[in-house]
Amino acid sequence: MTDPATLRETVRDTVRDTVRGAGRSSGRGAETRERILDAALESFGTIGYDGTSLDDLASGLGIRKQTILYHYVSKRGLLGAVVDRCAADLNTALLEVLEGEATDWERVEALVRSVFRVALEQPLLMGLLREVSRPGSPAAPRLKGAMGPLMERAQAWMEREMDAGRMRRTDAQLVLISAYSTVVGLATEVEVLRAAGLEPTMRTVATRRRELLRFLRASLDPQR
Amino acid sequence: MTDPATLRETVRDTVRDTVRGAGRSSGRGAETRERILDAALESFGTIGYDGTSLDDLASGLGIRKQTILYHYVSKRGLLGAVVDRCAADLNTALLEVLEGEATDWERVEALVRSVFRVALEQPLLMGLLREVSRPGSPAAPRLKGAMGPLMERAQAWMEREMDAGRMRRTDAQLVLISAYSTVVGLATEVEVLRAAGLEPTMRTVATRRRELLRFLRASLDPQR
DNA sequence: GCCTCTTTCTACCAGATGGTCAGGGGACTT
DNA sequence: AAGTCCCCTGACCATCTGGTAGAAAGAGGC
Incomplete structure (x- = not known):
């Protein structure tokens, strides 16, 4: 529940904001961000947070996992954004x-x-x-x-x-x-x-x- | 959803019964079986099936994961028993x-x-x-x-x-x-x-x- | 003593997972 | 043309996952 790794992750997610470069919301990546958010909502809402893998999420969108992690700092950050x-x-x-x-x-x-x-x-x-x-x-x-x-x-x-x-x-x-x-x-x-x-x-x-x-x-x- | 691995696992769990040696229920292991079941219910019911790891479950009980897998053939078998x-x-x-x-x-x-x-x-x-x-x-x-x-x-x-x-x-x-x-x-x-x-x-x-x-x-x- | 059955353990594995790092390419500015 | 910023990706990694193989230890029957 409160193992060091989880704690560290929580702190980091809280310190930095969830979305990389929050503030500007336009740009080419805005559409990608939205698509990720849509897919994440669907996945989290049906098979759950633990049941969702970033790889699956990404391949369903035709992108790489790293792209998700670029826009949303971590998996928990993504959940937060959703x-x-x-x-x-x-x-x-x-x-x-x-x-x-x-x-x-x-x-x-x-x-x-x-x-x-x-x-x-x-x-x-x-x-x-x-x-x-x-x-x-x-x-x-x-x-x-x-x-x-x-x-x-x-x-x-x-x-x-x-x-x-x-x-x-x-x-x-x-x-x-x-x-x-x-x-x-x-x-x-x-x-x-x-x-x-x-x-x-x-x-x-x-x-x-x-x-x-x-x-x-x-x-x-x-x-x- | 129906990838080969999951399918195979499902078939196996269905063919063998969930509990090893169902039929006799007495013996030294009966108490262990019950304790595992209690802990599994608690874990599945709160942090969920995907969120539950057999290792955590076992260490919470002071036993090894393999003991769980001995009594209940697989993680899904355990869920089935619960x-x-x-x-x-x-x-x-x-x-x-x-x-x-x-x-x-x-x-x-x-x-x-x-x-x-x-x-x-x-x-x-x-x-x-x-x-x-x-x-x-x-x-x-x-x-x-x-x-x-x-x-x-x-x-x-x-x-x-x-x-x-x-x-x-x-x-x-x-x-x-x-x-x-x-x-x-x-x-x-x-x-x-x-x-x-x-x-x-x-x-x-x-x-x-x-x-x-x-x-x-x-x-x-x-x-x- | 020997054999068998049950229960638990140590050791190990292949695969998946979240995450890091460095780099490539496009667009826009100067 | 050079620099810079944004977006995306390939290669890689540490860790954790469920699961297997095999042996040790005890109990009981013969």
């Missing part, structure tokens, strides 16, 4: 709602719909979340760092709503985590369905969403 | 209820409580399920084989109930899979809670269970 981009995607989707004009319960509903939309459009992203939100995952702290501020913001908003009496008083963090794990669980569910030979339909997803909303309403609605 | 034991645990817990005297809705409730009890007593088991129920996992077919009969039995029972009008007519398999993924998702949730610095309490689990029961009632209750 997590960062996914967190950014989720952040923009959620911020769009948080800065929209919906209020009260409508806002909650909009948030849930927004997350489910992302989950449907980018199922790989959910797979990555599932992979990363595992104890001892190398990227768990990074995910926390990338999503934490938004979570805190959502929590603060909920607590303001509670203070104003527009939401029932409960543990905001607990509700958020429940909602989060429901969405990630949805990804698992879809995979199990596929393994059982059933192609998941819109109906299963809609049912899940309805259930989550019902749960949230039961937890948050002041009348009840 | 999955089998967990499936057996779940099976006995569920069979106890299925052969009990509870009927109708009470039986559904008893099943859910039974599964949650197992999940609480052996959280590692849920971690393993989560690890294994991933597309492309080497043990996915084995889990299916070990749990499949019970699932089919549950499904058949539900369909009989539907025919008799004691349950609302829906897709039994879909309901079962939803319930399954909720329980496995619970494991994720507990881990995320821990990562967020909150020790999961009985309350969070109870809430989840109540939610699942509500979902099942909504899906199955004939009045509504």
Whole structure:
């Protein structure tokens, strides 16, 4: 867990930034960087971080492993970059709602719909979340760092709503985590369905969403 | 995915049985076998199959890797044995209820409580399920084989109930899979809670269970 | 004492993995 | 034409991986 090699690697990855030459993002290599990121997301999200080899990743892209290591300093650096981009995607989707004009319960509903939309459009992203939100995952702290501020913001908003009496008083963090794990669980569910030979339909997803909303309403609605 | 090496390994593991000398279970090595199984469950369920090295596993037990390979023919054989034991645990817990005297809705409730009890007593088991129920996992077919009969039995029972009008007519398999993924998702949730610095309490689990029961009632209750 | 079976160990191996180092080539500047 | 910067690669390496071969040690039957 904390053998010297891992520790050293962690320190290095933290000191230098993940991406070589962060700051400039244009240039010929930008496209390569994106392609690597896409492939890495797919691989990490399905066969997992440990199951992904840089050689396979590279040969799938028609490049050499060293090219990956050139753009992203190390394998963990690559994972970090993937997590960062996914967190950014989720952040923009959620911020769009948080800065929209919906209020009260409508806002909650909009948030849930927004997350489910992302989950449907980018199922790989959910797979990555599932992979990363595992104890001892190398990227768990990074995910926390990338999503934490938004979570805190959502929590603060909920607590303001509670203070104003527009939401029932409960543990905001607990509700958020429940909602989060429901969405990630949805990804698992879809995979199990596929393994059982059933192609998941819109109906299963809609049912899940309805259930989550019902749960949230039961937890948050002041009348009840 | 189906490279020759993997294929060969799969065939061998399937032909010989997983455990060397299955049939006799007594002897001096029985205790060692159990200890290996315990440690393997813990490791597979937390850091995952790929993340587990036989050397680490062995040194954690104060034995040599070759001892593990003596008792369980290969790493995949070990995974298979772990999955089998967990499936057996779940099976006995569920069979106890299925052969009990509870009927109708009470039986559904008893099943859910039974599964949650197992999940609480052996959280590692849920971690393993989560690890294994991933597309492309080497043990996915084995889990299916070990749990499949019970699932089919549950499904058949539900369909009989539907025919008799004691349950609302829906897709039994879909309901079962939803319930399954909720329980496995619970494991994720507990881990995320821990990562967020909150020790999961009985309350969070109870809430989840109540939610699942509500979902099942909504899906199955004939009045509504 | 001898034989057999079980269990565990030491020694070793081929392959894969993440990572380093030095260099080549293109584009753009001066 | 020379220098410089960015992008990419071939050759190489230390380490770790799951797995094999063979022997030592003990227990028990004859």
